Amino acid sequence: MGVHVGEHVISLDMKEDGASLNFVSHAHSDHTGGVKKGNAILCSSITRDLIEARIKFRLNLAEKPKSVELISSGHMLGSSQLYVEMEDGTSLVYTGDYQMQRSPAAEKIEVRSADILIMDSTYPFPNVTFEEKEEVMTSIQHYISKKRGTGSVLFGAYSMGKAQELIRICNDIGISPIVDSSIEKISRIYSRHGVELDFRPSAVEERIDRDYFEADAWIVSMGRLDKVRRMVSESGRRIFTAVATGFARSRRFSTDVQFAMSDHADFRQAIEYLEICNPKQIYTRGSESAVFAKNLRSFGYNAMELRPDIGLNRFIETYA
Template sequence: MGDILALHVHGYRVGLDTKDPDANINFVSHAHTDHMSGIRKNADIICSQITKELAEVRSKRKINAVGMPECMSMLNAGHMLGARQLYIESEGLGCSIVYTGDYLIQRSSTSEPIEIRNVDVLLMDSTYPFANIVFDDREETITSIERYIQYKSKIGCVVFGAYSAGKAQELISICNGIGIDPVVDGKIARVTEIYNAHGYRLSFQESDANSSDFGSSAMIVSLSSLDYMKAQASNRGKQVFTAVATGFAKTMRFNTDIQFALSDHADLEQALDYISQAAPKFIYTYGQNAATMAKNLKAHGHRAQEFDVRSSAVGTHLMLANNAGPLLE
């Protein structure tokens, strides 16, 4: 998220998962690095307790978490453990606002189920705005992953490249479900310990990638180590099958033996489902595909517009939206 995304509410400037030098407070929706740029020296942060713990381990910085202003609260986002949406009830603006951050409608076994509340104005993530990208039921995808590991483990080891936080823990959970304690690298192990401190029972073996003998049926390493691991394995004459499990498997070809489209985001159909439950009067889309998302939401009869990141007069935009003014066309 390179662009600045911020809201003016009750005299606050609230940075939303963004590096905004003028923000009074910074909302960090979850502990993925592309959403953690609000974390900097002396910055006041609002986030969930779990995100604070995960982000501190990942960023190796102390986070100055402050209390939530009275007009704000958080809703589960479903995307990964600790992920939250920001709900703002603004008397000043005369409307309620939800900023979704990354969100997942389908259920993941390693995150809290999403909460959707009625809202006037929705600031909606646009990662997958395309009608032709449709995610399968997660259970089906998970079953495919289980079968693949079981089949390949008879002759070798399956090595997954995954985000250290979120996807790696879900893959550990999938492996545990078929009786395997996967080998993970140190980064993933530290994050998983926080999951376990919050009630999960994820079972894994930790190994330094350099000393790994590929003896386990499954390994999970950071995405950036996957090529290195592949080379290590072939140097040692081991049968290794590389894999990724990400929604981008629908749009990109990865240099792995197999790719599974296990996404922690909503597809367009699921975004529309969110909208029908939240019933917003107006939707602002943000992110790389914001323009496409706004266009597709309009085609489905919704009032939607790409969030104008260059405008600092966000409050004015929202007031106009709420009063069904000329911005609504």
């Protein structure tokens, strides 16, 4: 399922035999299948730094073919869409994970018009919609401020992307949250690339400094939430657990509160994207691609599921 560009076959966020270039849209691990020692990688320099923080070798960053551009997808820092202009003038965009709303810790998305669009389908249902991000951020700030006098708010979060958004949300109300070491490592890379983040690191996996028990907010990796909750409450401090994720729309978490704050586009944002991009043909991609394509068709769009057996040669033929 690669994109044929001149003599190149570019894989899209996955391992693919025969790919000469591997496009990696962003550093989340479900998109880094093409990352292997020696593989030629197409990604932003920020994505490279974030990936290298988690692997033991240097990425082999390839030179971009002339017809290829990486443009922001707004999903997390460094996340990119692949934009290709074919020799015959046909243009193609692959979105990867994207959102139309502005993240407090990432670049704004750029949407271009294109003939062919390969679109992520994480939230395929018209009835699943997210509130304005600004509003959710304000609710989070309000919650932390309310609890400030009585205890600490402890967030469990993905250490890359969501954790840095939460740090910014805390910083905007004058709070410097405590973070665990994996969030610290990623946040330092964010800071190096221009995202101002004020936090206090703590190796919570070992022990917690006594001074930190009075902190107003904590942000730790999901897997450490229960352990830190136990450690802080044993000190006698009240603790309120929280998550901020798009899945809070459809799932009940075992935390005291959950905020539906997503870094993905919902169906409404997908339509907003399509109005600007105005593609002649849409291919949907991801675990919900079939239902997403069906729902787009019912809204009058020319959409079909992108299946692994459709190579771009056929893909262009289908389009032409």
